[in-house]
Amino acid sequence: MQKTILTPDICVIGAGSAGLTVAAAAAAFGVEVVLIEKDKMGGDCLNYGCVPSKALIAAGKAAQAHRNSAKYGVKANEPSIDFAAANAHVRNVIAAIEPHDSVERFEGLGVNVIQSAARFVDAETVEAGHYLIKARRFVVATGSSAFVPPIAGLNEVPYLTNETLFDQTNRPDHLLIIGGGPIGMEMAQAHQRLGSKVTVIEASKALSNSDPEFAAIVIDRLRAEGVDIREGANVEKAEKSENGVRLTLKQANGTIDYVDGTHLLVAAGRSANITNLGLDEAGIKTHSKGIEVDKGLRTSNKKVYAIGDVIGGLQFTHLAGAHASLLVRTLLFRMPVNHHKLVIPFVTYTEPELAHIGMTEQEARQVHGDGLKVLTADFSGNDRALAEGKTVGKVKLIVGKGGRLVGADIVGPQAGELLAPLALMISKKMHVKALLDLMLPYPTLTEVLKRAALSYYAGAAESPWLRRLLAFLRKLG
Structure with missing residues (x-):
């Protein structure tokens, strides 16, 4: 033809x-x-990635909010999870966006x-x-x-990727996840909150592309919620087991270990x-x-x-x-x-969220040397965070020579949303004092950024030069 x-x-x-x-x-x-x-x-994002994963994360947040409601004076029992309904929510979100694409x-x-x-x-x-x-x-x-890693026996066992994970209408009893990057950790927390037992296996460090101190806050939260995170463990072999899948793990010290699960998700990169x-x-x-x-x-x-x-x-x-x-x-x-x-922001949508843009602290030190300032503020000092009981987390502003913002890290509530003004500042090469000149509504989480920026001038009140200037101005009447 x-x-x-x-x-x-x-x-x-x-x-x-x-x-x-x-x-x-x-x-x-x-x-x-x-x-x-x-x-x-619509490609991967609409059908297998950003959209369905964030929809499932929202379902997990709803369940966790129910568990945590007692501290607000709202008494509740362990939530009853309808995993099929959670999956229907995912499908409905995709369907709502599909016409646009x-x-x-x-x-x-x-x-x-x-x-x-x-x-x-x-x-x-x-x-x-x-x-x-x-x-x-x-x-x-x-x-x-x-990316499906070359693990012995992996092709002989049933496994999920992001392209098949969201087809599951039955809750996995025990979900094994190979890979402790953003996708693996997001899905680990979402499934744990929706009633699954979850084990994450990571060959090096979980969330290794993020600031180590900030990543540790997220990892501690997931572990506190019950996620079993095994770092420094290589998957040597996969095989079928009576209830699903067995993985053979080799620890960094050479020790061999085994973990069994009903389902396996491969989240080892792209x-x-x-x-x-x-x-x-x-x-x-x-x-x-x-x-x-x-x-x-x-x-x-x-x-x-x-x-x-x-x-x-x-x-x-x-x-x-x-x-x-x-x-x-x-x-x-x-x-x-x-x-x-391009100055590229990225966010890991766990709770707390983990966000970054621009240079890391290590990269900035190589460029700016002694002229670098690292400004921090904790969410525990933010009134809105206190009111909502979401005080775990902090902000790090990385300020180069001349006071220009060159990088930022946030771990905490709505970190991805809070990154927006910092992304604008970095892309437009703005001075950190621009945050101090900005009037923000009270109480908002955004004030934590201003609190961090204020520390740029820490010690100014003790400056002998400024004190002499103030003394001179007072004499003028």
């Missing part, structure tokens, strides 16, 4: 966050766009949506279903998938979706983590760009969206961009 040749201005491969953003923006300016997706519109919506925007697998057949042509697409520019936005795309035929270079791009997100094939998880590095929906926004400027307006300059 002869294939139909299409010649759009832009061809986007992948209808996740990054691809949808490029397609919608280009179509809004009247640019002809072909969007190719072989699976579900649907084929119908994008076709209504003027995008030509092809529901098929895509593959480069040469440097200038993509094949998808009954079509050959010869576009002026191509955008690869195929995202990433759960890998870029680059197979079966015909990248070699298109002359597109790759590296160990994904597609190789320059600062402008262009691949070794000058007609092809790559954005989002598929290029490796940090893998967040908001980063994919930022890549897409940069690329629209380049593709439509020929503006030079540099994705290396």
